[in-house]
Amino acid sequence: MYGSQVAFGIVMSTDPTKIVMGRxxxxxxxxxxxxxxxKPDSPLFIKDHNRKIMKDAIGSHILWFLKYVQLDFKSQVGDHD
Structure with missing residues (x-):
């Protein structure tokens, strides 16, 4: 599972003071x-009482390690290649 994409999402914030999932x-x-x-059964790095694996997190905001986020700049609004 290491090195494989487990989900698609949107990076909402990198503000170190913002609270997400109680942290x-x-x-x-x-x-x-x-x-x-x-990969719906992949474990989350940070778990809470409602979310333990990826399928539990669909539609919600979670914490994810920055080093495991791959940005796709081609998908940004206004990019017309």
Whole structure:
């Protein structure tokens, strides 16, 4: 599972002081809105009482390690290649 894409989402914030899932984002995480999952049974890095695996996080905002986020700049609004 290492190195494979587990979900598609939108990075909502990297503000280290913002609280997501009851914790501050800090320097190593970002806030991600999970839209679609490829591997529904993959564990979340940060779990809470309602979300333990990827399929639990669909439609919600979660903490995710920045180093595991791959940005797709071609999908940005206004990009007309």
């Amino acid at each position: 501050s984002i800090g320097q190593d995480f970002c806030e991600v809105a999970v839209l679609l999952v490829n």
